[in-house]
Amino acid sequence: MMLSLELLVASAIGILTAGGIYLLLRLRTFPVIMGVSLLTYAVNIFLFSSGRLTVGAPPILNDSATLYADPLPQALVLTAIVISFGMTAVIVMMALGSYLGNNTDLVNDPLVDDDDDTGVENAGDVTPQEGRP
């Protein structure tokens, strides 16, 4: 039995997306950034396959061509890779700054005590044990 190219690519996208979403739901910056990266890989392959999967075909269309590879998705993927690369660099720096400053790497909002009249958000009060994954 032969594995088709389509099945292979589709399951790769599926597995990467599933892993990415699982990591996103961990709500700690490191796993979430990993999850976003996995999702970007998945979407890159998805974009790549949106021009249909062809093997050994030239990316040029002329009147005699019977089979050609669509070059546009490759350009789109290139754009997407560059953007996601830059964004990942930004978020890593920001997440690091936030972790070092707040002593916690939780992504969600800190709980603010309703009866706390001092008005100081106790974001920095989380002990290191709680803050670490």
Place this chain on the structure above:
Amino acid sequence: MTHWLIVPIILPAILAPFIVLAARYHIGIQRVFSLVGVSAQIVLGLALMWQASDGTVMIYQLGDWAAPFGIILVGDRLSTMMVLLTAVLALLVMLYTIGSRWDERGRHFHALFQFQLMGIMGAFLTGDIFNLFVFFEVLLIASYGLMIHGGGNARLRAGTQYVLFNLVGSTLFLFALGAIYAETGTLNMADLALRVQMVSPDATVGIRLAAVLLLLVFAIKAAIVPLHVWLPSSYAEAPGPVAALFAIMTKVGAYAIIRVYTLIFPPDHGPTAGMHDYWLMVAALATVALGMIGVLAAKKLDRMVAFAVIGSMGMVMLAVSLFTPQGIAAALYYMVHSTLAAASLFLIVDMVKDSRANLRLQATWPVAGAVPTAALFFMAAIAMAGLPPLSGFLGKLLILDASFGNGSVVWIWSFVLIGSLISVVAFGRAGSTLFWKARSIPMPEDVDAGPAPSTLSYVAVGGLLALLIAHTVFAGPVTAYTTSIAEQLFAPNAYITNVLETPGKLSTPADGGDH
């Protein structure tokens, strides 16, 4: 073909690197260039709007490549109006930034501000949906920098949250674009409008998926429930002038929804029918409700204003989800109003913030410059809550009027009216606690309330409120214009033929239209 249409994008793209490279240690020069830049944008916006006002659809082919091969910029009534609105908002926010010296609290404020404008202008002007994604990323990455301008732990934390949420949104956008390209083989919006109609009725799964994914992406931008969760923290923690500029960012999402779902997936398009009038309307009603309840429940002034933004976006989307010319016209009127009102409220919050220990809605001693600030807050709150005589009231009236004939008219009326009542109560309570009750509390000896906000800050906020008054006084001409915008949106043939049938120097649509 003139080049004016691309200038709103090119100008900040040139100014920003210049500010970073040549003027990085000279705040005065940065300010001058920033101000000149945004003033020039206003002139450009006015000129473009005047050009488009007779119904002309201006196009600009990049590299002289004909659509759908090349990227194309399109200026019609809607996009030029949004360009002008952005430019006007940017000028007043820039004045406030200079007046409050926010730009000295961190580096590269002016450069990031220009990049932000570049992204927003590009998103409004582009006629290519992948290009829309690119401009979204440009405006987002600039907004990440602006959001954490000035630093601080709470701000960094909120910034991280904001960036992560938007990264997921961008990924979703790419999935939607991949699905669209796989189904239609094009990314040009005008070409898409034709090709989506050609999709065989038996195989609509892909295109319906793409339509829903796109709606989700734009809903994240427009902060529609349940995708609003990123907004309260980021807008509350962002520097005041940045939050005020962000008031236009939620409108970018609303603009994209209006554009894509009138042009590419019009309301009468079979496979996607029911998405807007059922799902979008329910989400919009929930947004109104959640926004208004949030306004009442918020314990801090900045969060309260952030929830007011969510509520007003719900109001805009409610009018949009009617998808009638009248509804879109009302939505556009309300959109202009809500941008100006939200921006002025965020600036007022920033004025209050500086001389208080925190922004909790508790009475402390009076803030510095309490009397003029309170007067401005009073006006801005009236506008935001939608009380007469300001434009919020007229906007809501237009939305209520447009909803006649819709099946959900009872729901719309009750949500809008009850929501408005709640927000009136909430704003009234906040204003009287912060400004009136404060007068009975004596100033402690050892506390210095700090200097009052500068005159320039008051000029900026006063300018926004003056625009709101003008928006009310000239409501007749404005609604006539928004109605003409809506008519143009619902007759997209001029747009489509102008984009697709203009030959470029290097290619004509005819010699290979079937790619």
